[in-house]
Amino acid sequence: MPPLPETHPATPPAELGTRVSFLPQTHTARASSAARVKHAARAELLRVTLFVCVCSADLDTKGKVLRVLKSIVKFILLLGLLYVFVCSLDILSSAFQLVGGKAAGDIFQDNAVLSNPVAGLVIGVLVTVLVQSSSTSSSIVVSMVSSGLLEVKSAVPIIMGANIGTSVTNTIVAVMQAGDRNEFRRAFAGATVHDFFNWLSVLVLLPLEVASGFLYRLTKLVIDSFNIQTGADAPDLLKVITEPLTKNIIELDTSVIRDIATGDPAARNKSLIKTWCKTQKVMNLVNITVPGFANCTPDALCWEEDGQIWTQENQTETINLNKCTHMFVYANLPDLAVGLILLALSLLALCTCLILIVKLLNSMLKGQVAVVIKKVLNTDFPFPFAWVTGYLAMLVGAGMTFIVQSSSVFTSAITPLVGIGVISLERAYPLTLGSNIGTTTTALLAALASPGETLANSLQISLCHFFFNISGILLWYPIPFTRIPIRLAKALGNRTAKYRWFAALYLILCFLLFPLSVLGLSIAGWQVLVGVGVPMLVFAIFVIIVNIMQKRCPHFLPSFLRSWDFLPKPLHSFKPWDKVVTAGMTFCRTRCCCCCCCCKEKEKDEEKDEMKTKDKSLEMYDNPALTIEDEAKVTAVTAGMTFCRTRCCCCCCCCCKEKEKDEEKDEMKTKDKSLEMYDNPALTIEDEAKVTATHL
Incomplete structure (x- = not known):
């Protein structure tokens, strides 16, 4: 193994024999700083490798084999849990479509409301929340435009709303990490950064679109400039893996929702649950009656028989061949009942998988391994290419979303990683923006598979979705101080970690009550x-x-506006509301038997959170130099000090009390460090390397 590189102190300018410019952050200084950072990071990586090798040398052959087998089993379990996690998201989407799919189709029928851009926006949000799929809501919009029920210009706000509604899934996933306050703080911030990006983009781009129609004009120009031909459909990459499981649970006929939206009265009585999976359409020539010979087509045969005029017409008949094999094909249950059953089961599976994935990742990513992985994922490129890192993360997010064909699946998958601290919020933000781009490319490919007569409109709507996300990225990413969604998500994460009930209130307000209120005002x-x-x-x-x-x-504000204390406390603080919620939970604990266990478990979880807070701050860096013998010595010294405190008055007053004060201060520092949710931008890789090397 090559010797570890040595780090030398910086040479003062007087020893260099050259003139040094003290201008702030020159190119030379930046380059040398980047070189030092790179040098320190390489040294730290070598130290970690040496530490792993030393630890491995302490194991015999059997121990090494068992450790490798344990790692392989954990990795296989992780892949299996991810598979069930993705499948449960698919089932959750199907459950929402069964519960609210027909209602979503009914919402699209009022064209007078859809012509209002604000109403169209909230309809897009509500429909996407109901069906849990922006692809489904977008396909409904495309069908309505193709059939002439909706203009492309009126469909643009609905597409914007669909972009907002698709972020509800990863927010639900983040709520399921509420057991640990620090993990919940990071996970909820990582999920809601998507919400803030979408809402802020809409606040800027929707008025601009209403005033100028720039998205409509831009996409129209693109469509007219290129000779676009019908292409292949979007490839099924992830569905090939998940469909063997999900098809055995439920299969839906989503064309029923589109038929309801386009005004087909027969579709209202159809069930969304697919019964026949293989059908065949046959063209038959049948005899029909017509009012007169003028109604006969020139090529058709017409004759008169028994006082009626008959002709022949080709009619398409659907022949059912094979029945589906899913669990509910023979269940005589309404769509709502099946949807509620699947909703409960999918949420249970989602929550269980998420808890197990987090526990498994925590067991796999410990100590120095976690430090190295965090550095690899969250480190920027050296100067002058640091700005490229975020755009590369966008490409990764777009590529992964294209593979899984769902931005909800990708953002929900990285939410637990943000929660346990493997991915920082600053790195999750460009990944999420790339996911927004990735989901539009899938829609573009799907639009290219449309028939020739509807190709232009379908493609124009998909391009509106694409350019909306591109415009949002240009607004809220390139310049660092414009990355407002990150700051808002951090503030909301801190708030929800302190008052965890606020997460449920946020979901209900943003994705249900607010859109419904705006829709009601629009109808009025x-x-x-x-x-x-x-x-x-x-x-x-x-x-x-x-x-x-x-x-x-x-100082620029009037004295009474420098704080909100002049208002009643419930209007500017969550503490009174928190007391009400706590009182409700206490009532639940004392009155309800089933909830009693739940509330007691909540208290136990809070106690565990406090213990974990102390433990996690100490787990950041393992101390390999502390052996069992050292621990025994520390224990013996502590026992001696305890004896001193109980027997000796002077020691009790002077030494032992001072020791207790020091321990209390250490505990406070430990808690403060564990509450540092986000990475400190002032802490560079070089500083982290020095800290880790000191612990090693």
């Missing part, structure tokens, strides 16, 4: 929407500006 008329919505919007902007000024420049 645009005058009502403007009369109620504009004052509320102005009030929200005023509150945001005052909050910012209270933190940055309070």
Whole structure:
């Protein structure tokens, strides 16, 4: 093994014999700093390798084989849990379609409401939340445009709403990590950064689209400039693996939702549960009656018989060949009942898989291994190519989303990794933006498979979705200070970690109550929407500006506005509401037997959280130099100090009490460190390497 590289202290400028410019961060200084960082990172990696080799040398052959076998078994279990996790997301989507699919189709029927861009936006959100699939809601919009029921210009806000609604899945996944406060803080922030990006993009781009129609004009220009021909459908990459399991549980006929949206009255009585999986269409020539000979086509044979005029017409008949084999094919249950059953089972499977995945990852990523993996995933390229790292992460996110064909699956998969700290929020943000791009490329390929007469409209809607996400990235990513979604997600993560019930309130407000309220105002008329919505919007902007000024420049505000203390406490603090929720949980614990166990478990979890907080801060760096003999010595010294405290007055007053104070201070520092949720941007790789080397 090559010797470890030595680190030398920086030479002062006087010893170099050259003039040194003290301008802030010159190119030479940046290059030398990058070289030092790279040198320190390489040294740390070699130290970690040496540490692993030394630890491996302590094991005999049997121990090494068992360790390798254990690692292989854990990796196989991880792949199996990921497979069940993805399948449960698919079943969850099917369950939502069974529960609310027909209602989603009914929402699209009111064309007068759809012509209102704000109403179209919230309809896109609601439909995507109901069917848990932006692909399904987008395909409904494409069908309506192709059939002439909806114009492309009116469909653009619905596509924006579908982009918002698809982020509800990973937010639900983040809520399932509420057992550990620190993991929940990071996971919820990693999930809601997607929400904030979508909402902020809509706040800027929807008024711009209504005023100028730039997305419609841009996509129209692209369609007219290229001779686009019908192509192949989007490839089924992940579904080839998941369908053997999901097809045996449930299969749906999503064309029923599209038929309801396009106004087919016969589709309302059809079931979404597919009964016949293999059918064949046969063309038959049948005899029909017509009012007169004028109704006969020139090529058709017409004759008169028994006072009626007959002709022949080709009719398509569907012959059922093979029945489906899923669990509910013979169940005489309504769609709602089957949907509720699948909803409960899929949420249970999703929660179980998520808990097991997090525990398995925590057992696999310990100590120095976790440090190395975090550095590999979260380290930027050296200067001057550090800016490339984020765009490379976008390409990775787009590629992975194209492979799994679902942005919900990809963002839900990285949410647990953000929760346990493997992926930082700053790295999860470009991955999520790339996922938004990846899901639009799948829609583009699906649009290319449309028939020739509907190809242009289908492709234009898909391009609107694509350019909407590109415009959002240009707004909220290239310049660091414009990455507002990261700061908002961090603030929301801190808030939900302190008041975990707020996560459920956030889901209900953002994805249900707010869209329903806006939809109700839109149905009442645009005058009502403007009369109620504009004052509320102005009030929200005023509150945001005052909050910012209270933190940055309070001296510019009147004295009573420098804090919100002049308002009743429930209007500016969650503490009174938290007491109400806690009282409700106490009532639940004392009155309800089934909930009693739940509440007691909650108390136990909170106690465990406090213990884990202390333990996790100590697990960051393993200390290989501390042996069992050293621990025994420490224990003996502690026992001696305890005896001293109980027997000797002077030692009790002087030495032991000082020791207790030091221990209390150490505990407070440990808690403070464990509550540091996000990476410190001032801590470079060189600093981390020095800290890790010191512990080693």
